[in-house]
Amino acid sequence: MNxxxxxxxxxxxxxxxxxRNSMLRHARYVVSENPVTGLAFALFLLIALAxxxxxxxxxHDPLASDTAVTLKPPSWQHWFGTDQLxxxxxxxxxxxxxxxxxxxxxxxxxxxxxxxxxxIAAGYFGGWTDRIVSRIADTIMAFPLFVLAMGIVAxxxxxxxxxxxxTAIINFPLYxxxxxxxxxxxxxxxxxxxxxxxxxxxxxxxLMHILPNIMPIMMVQISLTMxxxxxxxxxxxxxxxxxxxxxxxxxxxxxxxxxxxxxGEWWIALFPGAALMLAVFCFNLxxxxxxxxxxxxxxx
Amino acid sequence: MLGKxxxxxxxxxxxxxxxxxxTFLLTRVLPGDPAIYFAxxxxxxxxxxxxxxxxxxxxxxxxxFARYVGDLAHGNFGNSLSTGRPVSxxxxxxxxxSAELTLTGLIISILIAVPLGILAAVRQGSWIDHLCRxxxxxxxxLPVFFTGLLLVYVLxxxxxxxxxxxxxxxxxxxxxxxxxxxxxxxxxxxGDFETFRAxxxxxxxxAFTLGIFSLAPIARMxxxxxxxxxxxxxxxxxxxxxxxxxxxxxxxxxxxxMLPVVTTLGMVFSFLLGANVLVEKVFAWPGIGxxxxxxxxxxxxxxxxxxxxxxxxxxxxxxLAIDVLYGVIDPRVRLEG
Numbered sequence: 001m002n003x004x005x006x007x008x009x010x011x012x013x014x015x016x017x018x019x020r021n022s023m024l025r026h027a028r029y030v031v032s033e034n035p036v037t038g039l040a041f042a043l044f045l046l047i048a049l050a051x052x053x054x055x056x057x058x059x060h061d062p063l064a065s066d067t068a069v070t071l072k073p074p075s076w077q078h079w080f081g082t083d084q085l086x087x088x089x090x091x092x093x094x095x096x097x098x099x100x101x102x103x104x105x106x107x108x109x110x111x112x113x114x115x116x117x118x119x120i121a122a123g124y125f126g127g128w129t130d131r132i133v134s135r136i137a138d139t140i141m142a143f144p145l146f147v148l149a150m151g152i153v154a155x156x157x158x159x160x161x162x163x164x165x166x167t168a169i170i171n172f173p174l175y176x177x178x179x180x181x182x183x184x185x186x187x188x189x190x191x192x193x194x195x196x197x198x199x200x201x202x203x204x205x206x207l208m209h210i211l212p213n214i215m216p217i218m219m220v221q222i223s224l225t226m227x228x229x230x231x232x233x234x235x236x237x238x239x240x241x242x243x244x245x246x247x248x249x250x251x252x253x254x255x256x257x258x259x260x261x262x263x264g265e266w267w268i269a270l271f272p273g274a275a276l277m278l279a280v281f282c283f284n285l286x287x288x289x290x291x292x293x294x295x296x297x298x299x300x
Numbered sequence: 301m302l303g304k305x306x307x308x309x310x311x312x313x314x315x316x317x318x319x320x321x322x323t324f325l326l327t328r329v330l331p332g333d334p335a336i337y338f339a340x341x342x343x344x345x346x347x348x349x350x351x352x353x354x355x356x357x358x359x360x361x362x363x364x365f366a367r368y369v370g371d372l373a374h375g376n377f378g379n380s381l382s383t384g385r386p387v388s389x390x391x392x393x394x395x396x397x398s399a400e401l402t403l404t405g406l407i408i409s410i411l412i413a414v415p416l417g418i419l420a421a422v423r424q425g426s427w428i429d430h431l432c433r434x435x436x437x438x439x440x441x442l443p444v445f446f447t448g449l450l451l452v453y454v455l456x457x458x459x460x461x462x463x464x465x466x467x468x469x470x471x472x473x474x475x476x477x478x479x480x481x482x483x484x485x486x487x488x489x490x491g492d493f494e495t496f497r498a499x500x501x502x503x504x505x506x507a508f509t510l511g512i513f514s515l516a517p518i519a520r521m522x523x524x525x526x527x528x529x530x531x532x533x534x535x536x537x538x539x540x541x542x543x544x545x546x547x548x549x550x551x552x553x554x555x556x557x558m559l560p561v562v563t564t565l566g567m568v569f570s571f572l573l574g575a576n577v578l579v580e581k582v583f584a585w586p587g588i589g590x591x592x593x594x595x596x597x598x599x600x601x602x603x604x605x606x607x608x609x610x611x612x613x614x615x616x617x618x619x620l621a622i623d624v625l626y627g628v629i630d631p632r633v634r635l636e637g
Binding site: 135138139142143144145146147148150151152153154155158227231234235238239240241251254255257258261262263264266269270273274276277280281284285 | 314315318319321322323326327437438440441442443444445446449450452453456457464465569570571572573574575577578581582592593596597599601604605607608611612615616
């Protein structure tokens with residue numbers, strides 16, 4: 001970040017907080033400037049809805065095979081066609097939303113807790129805390145991230161929980177660095193000194209004063225990494241880690257359809273792949289939109 | 301300049317130590333008994349105990365670590381469970397396939413992304429700028445294995461332009477005599493243009509898939525840094541002095557704008573080396589990625605560990621090379637040191 005941006009940001013720290021309705025107006029302005037953000041939000045609601053009620057509204061049982069209708073192309077009966085076992089692909093794609101969503105969400109929550117807290121502590125206390133956290137982050141960054149995730153899953157064991165853990169670990173440096181930088185700027189800010197002067201303990205300051213202040217920027221980070229988390233988890237299950245068949249999950253469904261691509265049955269891999277792509281696309285756009293809202297300095 | 305490179309080399313040492321410690325910890329400290337991994341599925345308690353003794357797992361951890369480092373220093377990555385072959389030999393023989401694929405992918409993506417980024421910056425707000433934004437956002441959102449399959453479907457199954465995704469060379473051809481291990485270069489050295497054409501046609505789809513994946517960060521960065529440079533005083537001066545627009549853009553602005561782009565290459569390599577694994581699986585490419593995937597499925601840990609370590613060391617070396625390159629093209633970095 002350049003100097004002027006830092007100055008402006010520090011100025012914003014001492015400026016009085018903006019009233020809520022101006023925030024809303026700003027939000028409306030951002031959405032009208034960039035209608036794509038509104039679209040992404042609508043898409044997000046759709047995905048969330050599919051994750052919530054998907055399993056109850058799908059037309060077929062996602063696990064029920066029917067040998068009479070194997071490898072059928074999309075039709076009125078089966079909108080997305082059927083796979084090698086005659087399972088309905090539409091139902092499987094919709095039901096899979098929940099699992100993919102939960103994997104991404106829990107890994108992001110985990111890394112938010114680990115990386116966010118370690119980063120804030122590093123930025124606030126400095127010294128040894130900072131050195132240890134930064135060293136850990138640097139070591140993780142020394143690996144190509146997907147490769148490290150593969151290694152972690154291989155070592156911890158081939159389960160969905162470990163996919164969540166591996167995805168959280170490879171995102172750790174991103175969170176720790178953002179939190180560290182933001183906490184560092186604020187460690188001597190007026191409100192922190194005031195809190196210290198009125199007798200708050202260090203940890204209380206950290207949790208009650210610094211954390212809420214850097215929350216907006218961390219939220220942006222969350223939505224930016226959600227897409228990456230989904231992509232990473234799907235990639236791991238595509239190579240056969242974590243999720244086991246017949247569980248419906250986008251990555252493994254693409255893997256199941258991969259062999260049929262060269263014989264022309266495109267629908268088996270296409271629909272789960274497209275769902276995956278849409279979800280990642282949605283989170284990336286949403287992240288950009290949120291960043292515009294929270295941090296207009298970095299708008300591109 | 302040499303001193304500067306030497307200093308940078310020293311900073312690699314703690315990183316390498318960190319990488320080796322992590323790959324070591326991945327096998328030893330984590331839950332589950334590594335001896336059971338190495339003993340395989342048909343193990344008896346007696347054979348597990350034997351293996352534990354043989355591999356030194358009954359020793360204290362620091363001693364095990366020293367042994368591990370000693371083995372690495374001798375190029376010993378252990379043996380694969382399923383094939384019985386030493387991991388290091390297998391990785392060495394498969395590495396050129398992965399390197400050829402990754403480098404071709406990178407070259408394709410630079411050839412597309414850099415001109416796209418420059419045009420988007422020069423004609424800001426035009427259709428090409430919007431195209432650049434769409435490509436950049438789509439590029440990071442597309443799962444690389446999905447792009448690969450789409451390309452296979454359209455270009456192989458529908459149009460028949462590309463050969464079937466079955467590895468580096470059709471069974472019809474024999475591999476060229478090995479000099480570099482890169483089929484493209486080796487077939488050129490031996491003057492075997494028929495094999496060159498065959499190898500190229502196999503390579504083009506997987507390389508393009510990787511290229512599309514790494515387009516986004518390069519195009520985005522080129523555009524942003526080109527915009528910053530074009531707004532600077534020296535470009536205004538160059539324009540005011542009556543230089544041709546093409547000279548201003550390609551000579552004055554471009555050289556300066558490339559610096560941040562070179563720095564992002566580090567991140568791009570992190571993406572590429574990871575995506576490589578997925579692309580290799582889609583195209584049955586006989587590289588180290590597909591080796592690691594096969595081993596992972598068979599719970600054969602030594603190859604996976606060797607693979608993670610090789611990739612990490614490669615990545616550290618690439619980052620080092622990028623930093624050195626940065627010093628070469630940016631004279632200011634040299635002066636500061």
